[in-house]
Amino acid sequence: MNCIISALACYLAYKTAQRLGVANPLYAFLLLALQPMWLQLSFRTYSEPISALLLIAAVYSQITDKRVLASALLSYGTMIRQEFFVLLAVYGLYLLVKRDVLAIGAATAFPLLTNLAGYLATGDALSLVTSTMKTGAVYESNYPKQGFDHYFLMAPTIFGLLALTAAVLYVALLVTKKERPNYFLIVPGGVYFLLHCLFNTQSISIGASTGGNLRYLIVIAPVLAVMGALALERVLTMERRLPLLAVLIPFVLAVGIWTTYDHNNVVLSTDVRDAVPLLLALVTIAAVMVIRRGRTMLAFTALSAVLFAFIVVKPLRISPEHSQIKEAAAWAQTQQVEAQPVLANHNVFFYFYGKSGRRFQHGSASIDSATVAAAPVGSYIFWDSHYSYRPEWNPKMVQYDYFLNRPAQFKPVRQFVTPDRRFGLLVFQKIAA
Numbered sequence: 001m002n003c004i005i006s007a008l009a010c011y012l013a014y015k016t017a018q019r020l021g022v023a024n025p026l027y028a029f030l031l032l033a034l035q036p037m038w039l040q041l042s043f044r045t046y047s048e049p050i051s052a053l054l055l056i057a058a059v060y061s062q063i064t065d066k067r068v069l070a071s072a073l074l075s076y077g078t079m080i081r082q083e084f085f086v087l088l089a090v091y092g093l094y095l096l097v098k099r100d101v102l103a104i105g106a107a108t109a110f111p112l113l114t115n116l117a118g119y120l121a122t123g124d125a126l127s128l129v130t131s132t133m134k135t136g137a138v139y140e141s142n143y144p145k146q147g148f149d150h151y152f153l154m155a156p157t158i159f160g161l162l163a164l165t166a167a168v169l170y171v172a173l174l175v176t177k178k179e180r181p182n183y184f185l186i187v188p189g190g191v192y193f194l195l196h197c198l199f200n201t202q203s204i205s206i207g208a209s210t211g212g213n214l215r216y217l218i219v220i221a222p223v224l225a226v227m228g229a230l231a232l233e234r235v236l237t238m239e240r241r242l243p244l245l246a247v248l249i250p251f252v253l254a255v256g257i258w259t260t261y262d263h264n265n266v267v268l269s270t271d272v273r274d275a276v277p278l279l280l281a282l283v284t285i286a287a288v289m290v291i292r293r294g295r296t297m298l299a300f301t302a303l304s305a306v307l308f309a310f311i312v313v314k315p316l317r318i319s320p321e322h323s324q325i326k327e328a329a330a331w332a333q334t335q336q337v338e339a340q341p342v343l344a345n346h347n348v349f350f351y352f353y354g355k356s357g358r359r360f361q362h363g364s365a366s367i368d369s370a371t372v373a374a375a376p377v378g379s380y381i382f383w384d385s386h387y388s389y390r391p392e393w394n395p396k397m398v399q400y401d402y403f404l405n406r407p408a409q410f411k412p413v414r415q416f417v418t419p420d421r422r423f424g425l426l427v428f429q430k431i432a433a
Contacts, residue, residue: 002042002043005053006041006049009053009056010033010222011029013056014026017225017230019063020230022229023233027166027229027232027233027301028229029225030301031166031229031301031305033305034160034162034305034308035158036309036313039313047081049218051219052218052219054073055084055192055219056223059188059226069106071088071095071106071107072107072109074091075088075108075110075111076110078110078111078114083192083219086191088107090188091107092104143210143211143213144212145199145200145202146202146212146267148202150212154212155217156255156280157312160308160309161312162280164224165248165251165285166229166232170228171247173235178234179230182230189223189224192219193217196217200212211266213266232288232297233294236291241288252278252282255281259277259278260275260278262274276311276312284304320423321386321418322348324417324424325352325384327416328416328425329349329351329352331414332353337380338360341362341363341376342363342364342365342380343366343367343371343379344364344366345382346384346386346388349425350364367388367398368396372430375430376430377433380413380427380428381429382426383403385400385425386423388400409430409431409432410428413429415427
């Protein structure tokens with residue numbers, strides 16, 4: 001299902017570019033499908049791919065004069081990602097100018113339904129605002145802010161140099177007045193990007209901290225791909241391209257000075273230089289400046305998208321934490337623990353076990369004081385130091401000493417600890433009620 005969602009987003013990027021007059025909208029498809037972060041997350045069960053699908057679907061609906069549908073899509077997006085409230089508010093101003101009452105009604109539908117459901121559950125008439133503020137406070141206290149410039153520095157890692165350079169080329173065309181701005185691309189992409197930059201500002205506290213997580217930015221990846229497609233096709237019609245260098249040269253200098261470092265998929269490592277981003281940017285800019293034929297540009301885009309992806313996307317080595325979980329899952333299989341009820345909070349445990357908790361003989365449950373008390377004798381408890389004690393999420397969660405201090409009820413069975421002792425997974429079995 002996740003792959004289907006990601007593929008649909010690629011298709012809608014193609015259709016959006018086509019609707020905007022791009023003769024060969026395959027540019028947009030390629031610029032999205034082979035972005036590094038998109039490629040790595042397209043099959044994962046994260047909220048970002050479906051959020052990206054909703055955003056590009058809303059853009060497509062708007063440019064096809066279906067404002068009610070665009071409003072409904074953005075409205076539904078607020079149930080998945082809170083940034084959509086800001087996008088919806090900006091779009092709402094446009095709807096007010098247009099005096100589109102039906103579209104305004106569609107825009108308010110899902111926030112009102114969410115607030116109503118919250119009111120019925122909690123009695124709080126402003127439950128949506130309360131829950132949003134609470135979530136923001138939790139995130140801010142648990143994840144460090146990486147700085148306003150964080151996503152500028154990590155943009156090549158997120159979008160790849162091909163798509164990013166094509167998008168910067170679009171900006172260059174706007175600056176040199178060779179292309180008319182499409183605000184239904186620029187505004188959602190720019191607002192979303194700058195919003196996350198503000199979230200990570202260290203000098204002042206604005207909104208929730210995201211910890212600088214790179215995957216949050218792929219929500220605007222389809223929009224970026226469409227901008228790049230418009231630019232690559234428009235530049236083919238230009239005889240004089242030298243004015244574009246007024247934007248492209250500062251861009252490539254910025255890439256060379258600030259982004260040519262290795263990274264850990266969160267932040268750059270300033271200890272290790274990596275010239276690959278600069279080389280990829282130079283190759284892309286050189287191609288943009290010299291290629292004159294559409295087929296040649298499309299062939300370059302296709303080949304370089306694949307090649308850049310192979311160069312940039314590297315298989316991740318298993319972390320010490322996951323190595324211990326893998327060992328624990330292998331042990332659990334040999335012990336046939338699923339013959340008894342299982343309590344565990346770390347989803348990677350089920351991944352290495354080879355089946356979801358729902359498919360266990362007795363199912364599975366998360367670990368907190370209530371589920372532990374309700375678990376029958378014989379149940380296995382896989383307590384881990386990463387996810388099993390997060391009282392900010394669930395105040396009923398318990399520390400591992402909860403079990404150690406009750407030897408008459410729980411028996412320690414095994415422990416799996418990383419060499420640096422930063423992560424541990426402890427296995428207990430309930431032996432008495």
